[in-house]
Amino acid sequence: MTDDEPAVGDDPGPPPRRDVVDNAELALLLEVTGTPKPGNVDRNHDYDDLRFEHFMAGSVGSRHGLELAAGDARLGRAFERAVGGMSQQTAGNTQFGALLLLVPLVRAAASGELTGSRAAACARETTVADAADFYRSFEHVDVAVDDPPDGLEPLDVQRGAEAIPVLAERELTLWDVMEQSASVDGVAAEWVAEFERTMWASERLLDLEGTVPARVARVFLELLAEEPDTFVVKQHDQQTAERASAQAREALEGESDPWRLADEFVAEGLNPGTTADLTAGALFVALERGLDV
Amino acid sequence: MTDDEPAVGDDPGPPPRRDVVDNAELALLLEVTGTPKPGNVDRNHDYDDLRFEHFMAGSVGSRHGLELAAGDARLGRAFERAVGGMSQQTAGNTQFGALLLLVPLVRAAASGELTGSRAAACARETTVADAADFYRSFEHVDVAVDDPPDGLEPLDVQRGAEAIPVLAERELTLWDVMEQSASVDGVAAEWVAEFERTMWASERLLDLEGTVPARVARVFLELLAEEPDTFVVKQHDQQTAERASAQAREALEGESDPWRLADEFVAEGLNPGTTADLTAGALFVALERGLDV
Numbered sequence: 213m214t215d216d217e218p219a220v221g222d223d224p225g226p227p228p229r230r231d232v233v234d235n236a237e238l239a240l241l242l243e244v245t246g247t248p249k250p251g252n253v254d255r256n257h258d259y260d261d262l263r264f265e266h267f268m269a270g271s272v273g274s275r276h277g278l279e280l281a282a283g284d285a286r287l288g289r290a291f292e293r294a295v296g297g298m299s300q301q302t303a304g305n306t307q308f309g310a311l312l313l314l315v316p317l318v319r320a321a322a323s324g325e326l327t328g329s330r331a332a333a334c335a336r337e338t339t340v341a342d343a344a345d346f347y348r349s350f351e352h353v354d355v356a357v358d359d360p361p362d363g364l365e366p367l368d369v370q371r372g373a374e375a376i377p378v379l380a381e382r383e384l385t386l387w388d389v390m391e392q393s394a395s396v397d398g399v400a401a402e403w404v405a406e407f408e409r410t411m412w413a414s415e416r417l418l419d420l421e422g423t424v425p426a427r428v429a430r431v432f433l434e435l436l437a438e439e440p441d442t443f444v445v446k447q448h449d450q451q452t453a454e455r456a457s458a459q460a461r462e463a464l465e466g467e468s469d470p471w472r473l474a475d476e477f478v479a480e481g482l483n484p485g486t487t488a489d490l491t492a493g494a495l496f497v498a499l500e501r502g503l504d505v
Numbered sequence: 506m507t508d509d510e511p512a513v514g515d516d517p518g519p520p521p522r523r524d525v526v527d528n529a530e531l532a533l534l535l536e537v538t539g540t541p542k543p544g545n546v547d548r549n550h551d552y553d554d555l556r557f558e559h560f561m562a563g564s565v566g567s568r569h570g571l572e573l574a575a576g577d578a579r580l581g582r583a584f585e586r587a588v589g590g591m592s593q594q595t596a597g598n599t600q601f602g603a604l605l606l607l608v609p610l611v612r613a614a615a616s617g618e619l620t621g622s623r624a625a626a627c628a629r630e631t632t633v634a635d636a637a638d639f640y641r642s643f644e645h646v647d648v649a650v651d652d653p654p655d656g657l658e659p660l661d662v663q664r665g666a667e668a669i670p671v672l673a674e675r676e677l678t679l680w681d682v683m684e685q686s687a688s689v690d691g692v693a694a695e696w697v698a699e700f701e702r703t704m705w706a707s708e709r710l711l712d713l714e715g716t717v718p719a720r721v722a723r724v725f726l727e728l729l730a731e732e733p734d735t736f737v738v739k740q741h742d743q744q745t746a747e748r749a750s751a752q753a754r755e756a757l758e759g760e761s762d763p764w765r766l767a768d769e770f771v772a773e774g775l776n777p778g779t780t781a782d783l784t785a786g787a788l789f790v791a792l793e794r795g796l797d798v
Contacts, residue, residue, distance in 0.1 A: 219633050221581070221635075224582065224641060227592060228569045228586055228593075238561060238565045264548060264718070268798070272531045276521045286514065288514070293520075295520075297523075300520060301798045340513055341512060423556065425556075425557070425558055504595055505594045505595065
């Protein structure tokens with residue numbers, strides 16, 4: 213208590229509103245709360261070794277990196293710290309792709325208007341050091357990736373920090389790395405396409421009716437129906453990913469039950485994780501634009 | 506990038522670990538993740554107007570107040586800010602009691618060894634200004650309370666900030682207010698009893714086997730079986746609360762199914778919220794003491 217303060221304390225003023233970092237963290241939490249999101253861990257579905265509680269801890273752990281993203285740290289460093297903090301739970305990777313999508317969006321929101329083009333502009337400003345941090349972040353967790361195409365073996369992300377000298381030699385920025393990955397990775401594709409699908413999905417979240425988790429489940433299905441999930445392609449193959457999208461379309465059209473689809477996908481280990489990442493990014497944008505919980 | 510930093514950035518060092526505030530927030534998230542916690546909102550149960558997503562937003566919103574609790578703000582102010590932030594969702598009160606329990610525990614953890622006696626020592630240092638902030642916090646949300654006993658009407662918490670002159674006149678600290686409420690409020694009773702049940706429950710969480718949500722559900726039932734829930738007393742009556750505890754004992758002894766009990770309690774609107782508050786406090790202590798998620 214200061215000398216000037218009355219014995220009963222001063223008036224605290226209006227309650228604290230959620231800031232950009234709060235909304236990014238809440239987006240991660242609401243993504244996994246949405247149900248049924250067929251094949252994902254969600255409020256009603258777990259895998260044996262990847263469960264709902266790991267996503268809770270991953271969301272909280274990401275926070276320190278998200279704070280860097282809302283400040284003036286390099287985006288690569290913010291991402292690396294977010295992934296490092298996220299990994300402080302026993303299941304390993306929970307939200308790697310979601311964080312890769314969130315970091316430029318958080319930077320855009322914290323520094324001005326949150327638009328896809330502003331987020332992409334932040335992404336384009338990344339440097340070789342950011343690319344190095346991206347590679348360092350693979351040291352924290354196992355992330356499902358395909359083997360690199362011929363000639364790109366030295367840049368295989370599975371090499372982690374060992375690949376950094378190659379990045380430096382070729383002067384590759386994080387933006388360059390994302391451009392190279394855009395054809396096989398749905399999150400990298402979003403960077404390059406100025407977050408087009410993320411922005412579209414955020415508008416859907418705002419326009420739909422019903423509870424937030426119900427809207428999340430709907431938008432997840434719509435995204436999956438629209439494009440094969442690149443994480444499913446990596447873990448299985450293109451054909452499986454296309455079948456999953458066709459099944460999502462059937463569920464949207466009322467020809468099948470999304471709850472049954474959820475059970476089937478979990479049983480097959482068919483987890484459209486990139487679609488979940490886009491859903492988390494869209495939730496962040498929607499929360500920033502006034503989505504009420 | 507500083508001038509001294511190499512083009513590929515410096516080594517980021519080990520990943521960030523969860524700090525005290527992170528663990529307090531995660532405790533709130535894991536409390537509501539534990540299931541079945543009969544009568545509570547949990548991973549598998551909602552009320553129409555009080556749902557899982559409101560607890561997600563409440564947990565994130567509490568964070569700024571929890572940061573004050575981990576710093577050197579007055580405890581009453583930390584609590585008031587936590588409640589104000591928590592209330593930034595459409596359902597109103599989600600974690601008022603849990604935050605009242607957490608604030609002195611967070612202060613103890615952030616300033617030295619986390620023991621019940623140290624947390625109670627922090628609580629005993631509260632002032633009239635802290636009591637005033639406690640009353641101010643009732644302006645943010647509707648909290649279920651009984652009418653005050655004869656003679657204490659001027660201190661009815663439902664008066665909110667209007668009661669502050671009476672606090673000042675009677676020189677009541679927040680500790681005094683908790684002492685006066687200890688016989689009818691399980692969280693106030695914990696303050697006065699040096700967090701005895703919270704500490705016991707934290708040890709149970711550490712000692713039990715199985716996933717964290719399963720341990721949480723077990724410890725919730727054990728706490729409920731042991732003592733009638735004061736929130737149930739306030740919303741219903743003593744007899745109902747004693748029956749709920751008897752039913753919890755039956756479930757623990759395998760004579761009934763806790764999942765069925767959860768459905769019954771939700772249908773009756775019988776929500777042992779104070780037992781949930783204690784569970785959240787216990788989770789915080791257990792996380793600080795090394796509970797792995």
